[in-house]
Amino acid sequence: MLKPFILFCISILFFCPSKGQDSTKLKSKVFVHVDEIPIGKLYRWKLPNYNLKFIIESEAQSNSTAVPASFSNSFLFPRFIDEIRKNNAIDRLNSNNRFGALFQTKIGVIFYPDSTWKAKQQGIEIFYKNQNIIGSHFHSDFFKLIFNGNAQFAGQTADLSNSRFSILNFESFNIGYIKTFKLSGLSVNVGLVRGRSYTDLNIRNGRLFTASNGTQLNVDFNGSFEQSSRFSNVFKTTPSMGASFGFEYNIQLPKGINLDFKVEDIGFINWNEKTDLIARDTSFVFSGLNVNDIIDSDKDLAFIGDSLFDKLRGPEIKGSNMIALPAFFQSRISKYFFNKWSASFTLNYRYFTGYSLFKKIEIGKRFRKDRYILLSIAQGGFGNIQTGIQLVLINSQRHFFKIGTLANEGFISKKMSGNGIMINYNFHL
Amino acid sequence: MKSSKIRHTFKLFASICMFLLLSNCNNDKKTEWDTNILGPLATFNIGVTDLIADSLIINDPEQPVFIRYIDEFNLIPIDSVLQFPDTAFEENYSTPFSFTIPAGTDIYSENQQLRFVYKDVQITKAILEQGNSILKINSTVSDKLFFDYSIPKATYNNNSFALNNQEILGFDGVNPSIFSITTNLSGYNLDLTGSDGNSFNSLSIALNAKLNPDGNGTSVIAGQELLNYSSKFIGLKPYYVKGFLGTSSFSDVNKTIDLNDLKKISGILSIQDIVMNLNLENSLGADFGFTINNLSFTKIESNQTITLNSSIINNEQLIARAQHINNGTFPYSPTYRSYLFNTSNSNIKDIFELIPDKINYSLAARINPLGNISSGNDFYYNTSNLKVKLTIDFPLSFSANALTYKDTLETEGFEFDEENSLKSATLSVLASNTFPFDLKLKTYLLDKNKIVLDSLLTNDIISAGNVNTSNKVEQPKNSMLKIIYNEALNSKLKNTRYIIVKATMNTQPGNVLLPIYKNYDLKLQLIGNGIYRIGIK
Numbered sequence: 015m016l017k018p019f020i021l022f023c024i025s026i027l028f029f030c031p032s033k034g035q036d037s038t039k040l041k042s043k044v045f046v047h048v049d050e051i052p053i054g055k056l057y058r059w060k061l062p063n064y065n066l067k068f069i070i071e072s073e074a075q076s077n078s079t080a081v082p083a084s085f086s087n088s089f090l091f092p093r094f095i096d097e098i099r100k101n102n103a104i105d106r107l108n109s110n111n112r113f114g115a116l117f118q119t120k121i122g123v124i125f126y127p128d129s130t131w132k133a134k135q136q137g138i139e140i141f142y143k144n145q146n147i148i149g150s151h152f153h154s155d156f157f158k159l160i161f162n163g164n165a166q167f168a169g170q171t172a173d174l175s176n177s178r179f180s181i182l183n184f185e186s187f188n189i190g191y192i193k194t195f196k197l198s199g200l201s202v203n204v205g206l207v208r209g210r211s212y213t214d215l216n217i218r219n220g221r222l223f224t225a226s227n228g229t230q231l232n233v234d235f236n237g238s239f240e241q242s243s244r245f246s247n248v249f250k251t252t253p254s255m256g257a258s259f260g261f262e263y264n265i266q267l268p269k270g271i272n273l274d275f276k277v278e279d280i281g282f283i284n285w286n287e288k289t290d291l292i293a294r295d296t297s298f299v300f301s302g303l304n305v306n307d308i309i310d311s312d313k314d315l316a317f318i319g320d321s322l323f324d325k326l327r328g329p330e331i332k333g334s335n336m337i338a339l340p341a342f343f344q345s346r347i348s349k350y351f352f353n354k355w356s357a358s359f360t361l362n363y364r365y366f367t368g369y370s371l372f373k374k375i376e377i378g379k380r381f382r383k384d385r386y387i388l389l390s391i392a393q394g395g396f397g398n399i400q401t402g403i404q405l406v407l408i409n410s411q412r413h414f415f416k417i418g419t420l421a422n423e424g425f426i427s428k429k430m431s432g433n434g435i436m437i438n439y440n441f442h443l
Numbered sequence: 444m445k446s447s448k449i450r451h452t453f454k455l456f457a458s459i460c461m462f463l464l465l466s467n468c469n470n471d472k473k474t475e476w477d478t479n480i481l482g483p484l485a486t487f488n489i490g491v492t493d494l495i496a497d498s499l500i501i502n503d504p505e506q507p508v509f510i511r512y513i514d515e516f517n518l519i520p521i522d523s524v525l526q527f528p529d530t531a532f533e534e535n536y537s538t539p540f541s542f543t544i545p546a547g548t549d550i551y552s553e554n555q556q557l558r559f560v561y562k563d564v565q566i567t568k569a570i571l572e573q574g575n576s577i578l579k580i581n582s583t584v585s586d587k588l589f590f591d592y593s594i595p596k597a598t599y600n601n602n603s604f605a606l607n608n609q610e611i612l613g614f615d616g617v618n619p620s621i622f623s624i625t626t627n628l629s630g631y632n633l634d635l636t637g638s639d640g641n642s643f644n645s646l647s648i649a650l651n652a653k654l655n656p657d658g659n660g661t662s663v664i665a666g667q668e669l670l671n672y673s674s675k676f677i678g679l680k681p682y683y684v685k686g687f688l689g690t691s692s693f694s695d696v697n698k699t700i701d702l703n704d705l706k707k708i709s710g711i712l713s714i715q716d717i718v719m720n721l722n723l724e725n726s727l728g729a730d731f732g733f734t735i736n737n738l739s740f741t742k743i744e745s746n747q748t749i750t751l752n753s754s755i756i757n758n759e760q761l762i763a764r765a766q767h768i769n770n771g772t773f774p775y776s777p778t779y780r781s782y783l784f785n786t787s788n789s790n791i792k793d794i795f796e797l798i799p800d801k802i803n804y805s806l807a808a809r810i811n812p813l814g815n816i817s818s819g820n821d822f823y824y825n826t827s828n829l830k831v832k833l834t835i836d837f838p839l840s841f842s843a844n845a846l847t848y849k850d851t852l853e854t855e856g857f858e859f860d861e862e863n864s865l866k867s868a869t870l871s872v873l874a875s876n877t878f879p880f881d882l883k884l885k886t887y888l889l890d891k892n893k894i895v896l897d898s899l900l901t902n903d904i905i906s907a908g909n910v911n912t913s914n915k916v917e918q919p920k921n922s923m924l925k926i927i928y929n930e931a932l933n934s935k936l937k938n939t940r941y942i943i944v945k946a947t948m949n950t951q952p953g954n955v956l957l958p959i960y961k962n963y964d965l966k967l968q969l970i971g972n973g974i975y976r977i978g979i980k
Contacts, residue, residue, distance in 0.1 A: 164482065165480065228871070301486055301968065302968055304485075305487040
C-alpha cells in the first residue's frame with residue numbers, strides 16, 4: 015500500500031502542472047516554520063504579511079529494530095496476521111528489540127495582531143494536540159509468546175525479562191508566545207494536559223515454563239502493571255490532568271548555517287485515583303483451576319483464565335499516579351547550498367519506553383514551482399537504520415502542504431523496518 | 444487566476460485526503476492473529492471421602508473402608524396426635540321478663556364444663572407448654588357490672604386461675620360495653636376430670652356477674668340480651684399428658700417408593716457382606732404395635748423382584764410402653780426393640796446387590812393394640828416418640844461387572860459468539876487413578892428429536908490401578924482421554940438439547956471382591972491445547 019502511495023506523491027511532485035506564481039516572488043510572502051522549509055533563504059524571520067495562520071499537522075509512524083512494517087501495518091490497516099508475516103518478524107528478533115508508534119494530530123492558529131505587537135514581531139499561538147504513543151522493548155520470547163502462544167515453548171522456558179510495553183494517549187490545549195528577532199526566533203508555550211488512557215507493563219524479570227504435556231505452567235514475575243481507568247474520561251470521575259511546557263529557539267549563523275533547539279511536552283499527567291497499580295514479585299505453579307476448592311467454597315464458577323490472571327495480578331490496588339509526559343528534545347543544524355540544496359543533521363530524544371537517541375542526516379533539493387524533496391537516513395528512535403522521504407507538494411501564498419514517509423520497506427531494504435506518514439498543512443489568511 | 448490556483452490546490456489536497464481515507468476506511472475490521480495456547484485448565488480430585496461422607500467411615504485409614512450408615516427418624520408426627528383441639532364456649536344471657544334489677548344483684552352465675560373433643564383419647568391431666576385462654580364479655584346492661592371468672596382446675600404454682608371483681612362499664616345505649624382478656628396458660632396444670640373428678644377431656648369454668656352494688660339498679664326488657672360471654676382455648680400444646688392415649692392406627696397397603704437415582708445404575712454388583720440393624724425406641728407411655736405384611740425390592744430394567752425373607756414379615760411386633768422414673772435426663776425410661784438382618788437370617792445381601800429402584804411395601808401400626816390396659820395411666824411427654832434407628836454396616840469391598848451409570852441431561856443448547864475465538868482445540872483429560880476399577884466414559888450430544896449429533900467421548904477408558912497380591916493398589920495408573928474440538932462442533936453444540944453421560948465401571952481383576960481404601964482417589968486434570976484467535980479493533 016505504501017509503495018503506490020509514494021509513487022503517487024512523486025508523480026504529483028514532478029508531473030502535476032501548477033498555476034502557482036513564480037517561486038521567487040512567492041518566497042518573500044510565505045512565512046513558514048523552521049521545520050517546514052529546510053532549504054532556500056530564511057524566510058521565517060521576515061515579518062509575515064498575514065495576521066492569522068491555521069495549522070493542521072498529522073503524523074503517523076511506526077518503527078522497530080526488528081518488526082517489519084508489513085507486520086505493524088496490520089494494526090494500522092486491520093487485517094489478519096498470517097504465519098508468513100509473523101515469521102518475517104520472528105526471523106529478525108534478538109534478545110532486545112524495540113518497537114514504537116506515534117500518532118499525533120495538531121490543530122492550531124498563530125495570530126499576529128495588527129498592533130504594536132506586529133511591529134515588535136510578536137505573536138501568539140494557540141493549538142490543540144492529541145498524541146498517541148506506543149513504545150516497547152522486549153525479548154524475542156515475549157513477541158513469540160504474544161503472537162504464537164506458549165505451545166511452542168512446551169518443555170522450555172520463555173524468557174520475558176527486560177520487556178516493557180507502554181501506551182499513552184493524551185491531549186493538550188496550549189497557548190504560546192512567539193517573538194522574532196533579526197536573525198533568530200523564540201517561541202514558548204504552556205499547556206493544560208488531559209490524560210485519556212495509559213497502560214504500562216514492565217517485566218523486569220519474567221519467565222514462563224510450559225510443561226511438555228501442558229500439565230503445569232511455572233511463572234516467575236517481577237514487574238509492574240499500571241493502567242488508567244477506562245472511565246477516566248467520564249464527567250463524573252475525576253479527570254486525569256496535568257501540565258506541559260515547551261519552547262523553541264532558532265538562530266541563523268553566517269554561511270547559511272541554521273541552528274534549531276526544540277523541547278516539547280515537558281510536564282506530567284496525574285492519573286486519577288481509579289488507576290490500577292500493580293507491582294508483583296512472585297513465583298507460582300499453575301496446574302489449573304481447582305474445581306474442588308470452588309465446590310467446597312460454594313463460589314460461582316470462575317473463568318479459568320481469571321484464576322491464572324488473579325494469581326499473576328495479586329491483590330487489586332487502585333490509586334492516583336503521576337507520570338512524566340513523553341518529553342521531546344531536539345537539536346538540528348542545517349546548511350544551504352546554491353539556493354537549491356540543503357543538508358541537515360538532527361539529534362532528538364523522546365522520554366518514552368523503547369525510544370533511543372535519534373540521529374538523522376537529511377539532504378534536500380528544490381524543484382520547480384517551489385516544490386521540494388527531502389531524503390534522509392537515520393538511526394535510533396524506536397527503530398534502527400531507517401530512510402525517509404518528504405515532499406513539499408504545495409507551497410503557495412496561502413497554502414503549504416507537506417507529506418512524508420519512512421521509505422524503508424519496499425524501497426531500500428527489506429531488512430529495514432518501519433514505515434510512517436506525516437502530513438502537514440498550513441493555511442493563512 | 445488566484446481563485447483558480449486555490450481551487451486547484453484544494454482539489455489536490457482533497458484527493459490525497461480521500462486516498463488516505465479510503466485506504467483506511469475498513470474500520471469494522473480487526474487485527475487478528477492465531478496463537479497456540481497450551482496449558483492446564485482445571486483439576487478435579489475425586490476421593491473416597493468425596494463419594495462417601497467421612498462421618499460414615501468408621502475404621503482406621505490404613506484398613507479397607509468400612510461403612511456405617513445410620514438414619515434416625517420419628518415414626519409418629521406427634522403434634523398431630525396430642526395437640527389440644529382449639530375449643531370455645533359461648534353463651535348469651537337474657538331475661539324472659541321485664542323488671543328492674545336492684546343494685547348489687549347477681550345477674551349471671553354459671554359453671555360450665557368445657558370439653559376437648561378427641562377421637563378416643565381420654566386425657567385426665569395435662570401440663571401445658573404453650574397456649575392461651577381468651578375471655579370476652581359484651582354487656583348491654585345500662586349500669587356497671589362486676590364479675591368473677593375462674594378455672595378452678597387450672598393451677599399454676601398451686602393457685603387456681605381466677606379473675607376477680609373485674610369491672611365492665613355500663614351500656615351507653617349505642618355500643619355494647621366490651622371486656623376482653625387473653626391469658627397465657629404456659630406452665631398451667633390442667634385437671635381434665637371435670638367438676639365431678641371422674642370425667643376426662645373436661646375443664647370446668649365459672650362466671651359470676653353482679654350489678655353495680657353502688658348503683659341505682661337497672662330496668663331490663665323481656666328478651667333483651669344482657670350478656671354475651673365467650674371463653675376460648677387456643678393453641679394448647681401439652682408438655683405432659685396423662686390418661687388413655689387411644690388406639691390410633693394407620694396402615695399403608697401396596698405402597699411404592701421410587702428410588703429414581705438408582706434407576707441410573709445397572710449392571711452386576713457383588714458385595715462382600717452387609718448387616719442391617721433396625722432399632723425401635725418407644726418413649727410413649729403407651730404400647731405400640733406394627734406389622735410388615737410385605738416388603739419387596741424391584742429392579743425395573745431387569746424386571747427382577749426380591750422379597751425380604753425375614754421372621755418379622757407378617758408378624759405383629761409389639762413394643763411395650765415406657766415407664767415413669769424419678770431420676771434421669773427424662774422422666775421416663777423408654778423401651779427398645781431391635782431387629783437384625785444379615786446374610787444368615789435374611790436375603791438382604793441379594794437385595795443390595797440388585798440395586799433396586801423400586802420398593803413395594805404394606806404395613807400397619809397402632810397405639811395401644813391391647814386396649815386401655817393401664818387404666819388411664821398412659822402418658823406422653825413432648826419429647827416422647829417412636830424413634831426408628833436404622834444402621835447398615837458393610838465393608839466397602841465389591842466386584843463390579845459392567846456396572847453402569849447412565850444419565851440424560853437436558854440443556855438449552857450452547858451459544859457461541861459469531862466471532863468465536865477458539866478455532867480448534869484438543870482437550871486432554873489426564874486421569875490418575877488409584878481405584879481398582881476401570882471407568883469407560885461415553886458422552887453423546889442429541890438434538891431435540893433425540894437423534895445423536897456427535898459424541899465427545901467414545902470408549903475412552905480411565906484404567907484401573909493395578910492391585911498387588913493383597914488386592915491393594917499402591918500406585919496410581921495414568922490414562923489420557925482426548926476431546927477434539929473444531930468449529931464444526933459449534934453448530935452441533937448449539938442444537939444440542941440432551942446430553943447422555945454413560946460411565947461403566949469394571950473392577951480389575953474381574954470377579955474378585957476388592958476392598959477400597961480411604962486414600963484411593965481419581966485425579967483429573969483438564970489440559971487445553973488450542974488455536975485461539977486474538978482480535979484487536
